[in-house]
Amino acid sequence: MARYDETRGPFINKLGGLVLIVLGFLLVTAGYRSGQALYIGAGGVSLILGVILLVRKIIQRNQSGRR
Numbered sequence: 001m002a003r004y005d006e007t008r009g010p011f012i013n014k015l016g017g018l019v020l021i022v023l024g025f026l027l028v029t030a031g032y033r034s035g036q037a038l039y040i041g042a043g044g045v046s047l048i049l050g051v052i053l054l055v056r057k058i059i060q061r062n063q064s065g066r067r
Contacts, residue, residue: 013057020050 024046031039 013053017050017053017057020046020053022050024048024050 024043027039027043027046029043031037031041031043
């Protein structure tokens, strides 16, 4: 069971980061087209969170390779 958890965790983080980036991009573009500041703000936050998740995952992977 531990093997399943070890492979599932990184995949979920990467997938979550990518979904947040795509969702954020779509919200920003929809907000820009309709002139809704709330959509633009929510999309920006979603984009930033997605990028943070992916960067954290890349840093963890690089640090574990050095050990």
